[in-house]
Amino acid sequence: MADQAINISEQKGEFREKVKSLLPDAGNLNICLTCGTCAAGCPATGLEGMDPRKFVRMVALGMDEEVMNTNWVWMCSMCQRCIYACPMKVDIPQMVGLVRKSWPAEKKPKGITASCSMALRHDTCSAMGASEDDFQFVVEDVLEEVRQSQPGWENLQAPVNKEGAYYFLNQNSREPVTEPDEMVPLWKILHLSGADWTYGTKGWAAENYCMFAQDWEAWEHITKVKAKAVDDLGCKVWLNTE
Amino acid sequence: MVRKSFGDPVAEDLRFVVKTVVGEENFVDMYPNKSNNYCCGGGGGYLQSGFTEARHEYGRMKLNQILATGANYCITPCHNCHAQVHDLSEHYEAGYHTVHLWTIICLALGCLGENERTYLGEDLAEVGL
Structure with missing residues (x-):
């Protein structure tokens, strides 16, 4: 010093x-x-x-x-x-x-501010920019494959936008975007425990880089979009996997 | 989750789950633990910050905690922790495996699918298939 x-x-x-x-x-x-x-x-x-x-x-x-x-x-x-x-x-x-x-925003680490900006593009809040349709497609596609290829799991569920479900589950973007098979064990555990759960096409992304960037306005926006998604489906508990 | 939100009772719950699925004799706790534990360095935006060298240096404390347990597997319930703890093992060639909690639960339940075993080592890769 x-x-x-x-x-x-x-x-x-x-x-x-x-x-x-x-x-x-x-x-x-x-x-x-x-x-x-x-x-x-x-x-x-x-x-x-x-x-x-x-x-x-x-x-x-x-x-x-x-x-x-x-x-x-x-x-x-x-x-x-x-x-x-x-x-x-x-x-x-x-x-x-x-x-x-x-x-100043332009001096903050770009990886963090870019992830925040990306999350503002869709109501999914995904820092990797995955849209509502992207997410729903990946979930349904992976689910279909498990049902067809894994004996005993023909009735596995991965509900999307199921109104009134008890749990609203979110997911880090890296799972649906880069390693979708990693979502399956979680679905199986929820299935075996008889949990009443759902994903939402809006607000499903668990991460919040706007918080890390300390961009308060964007942080508040992301939080409100996620909370509204849970409320709109009438879910009781928000399960954050982060 | 433990220090910032729910406190030590939730850490006890997690230990109950882990001990139940791996067997009490296969569980090794780290020191310090629960609310007094050290952050691995995956959170706070670190993984995307571009300060990779600093992140590896920061993570040495967690690396040494893990190595002191002598365990072959480190279970990480959070995605950011998984990414960082996994990267620490690769970067420092530490040799331990890093698995999500859901992986080890489904392995114990006998329902872990073939495509859901990316992070298992050779010793467990074929178990229950």
């Missing part, structure tokens, strides 16, 4: 004020004990010369330049182990999220 002492009066501290105004209990930033329990148990410690404790000290000291420009915020998975272990419950993951949000 710095060879000289950091002059706090020269730091802007705009991000610190954002944390104070936006996070519940101001993220508990002011009661951090600087103990380092967060850094000791963080897999991202050491990446980019950063760790959670350094990050929090930088925020507290108002070091906007360093805080806002480190790639480390994309190397933290926001898993929340730091706040779980923290004796003062300093909300480091939410601070990381706020920094992600503050990055």
Whole structure:
């Protein structure tokens, strides 16, 4: 880090004020004990010369330049182990999220923003761009093949848009798009347990890259589309396989 | 699912399921576990972020946890975890297999189809066919 002492009066501290105004209990930033329990148990410690404790000290000291420009915020998975272990419950993951949000869209990792944009193209919310028809076709095609080729599974079900089903099941896009056979074991388990379930052509995709991108407007849109899909079919439980 | 949403009781439920399907004597827990466990590094957008080298470095903590168990199979109920834990084994040539929970449940039930065995090792690939 710095060879000289950091002059706090020269730091802007705009991000610190954002944390104070936006996070519940101001993220508990002011009661951090600087103990380092967060850094000791963080897999991202050491990446980019950063760790959670350094990050929090930088925020507290108002070091906007360093805080806002480190790639480390994309190397933290926001898993929340730091706040779980923290004796003062300093909300480091939410601070990381706020920094992600503050990055200009064009500077954010393209893989994440492109997956978010793709999810906005259809009401399926698929980050791989699979449409309602794509999904229904793959499910029905795989189901038909299992019924014909696997003795004893002639009556296997994979309902789509079944109104009033108890469970609304979603699925990571990679299954229907790249390895559709991986959906079958799940169908068999649901069949054997007698579960009343359905897929929906809308809102079936489990992933939400708009959340990872911290694009709040898009994140909210995706969440609302998914919730509406469950409500529209009158399902009681949303089963997320992610 | 455990730390962020449902807490340790759901981790106990998952252990009940896994022990039931593989047999209690074949289950090896990792340390630390449940809410105190470490993230594998597949979540948060990491897999799509382009920071692959950092993701592998991040994942070394999970890799070492898995290797310390000495187990041949790591069961991952989440798709992102599956992708990352599988990639860690390949990248570091660790030799363990990574399977979805649904795979191992259906294998135990005797109903895992021929095309549903991509992630099984040679020792289990033909079991129950």
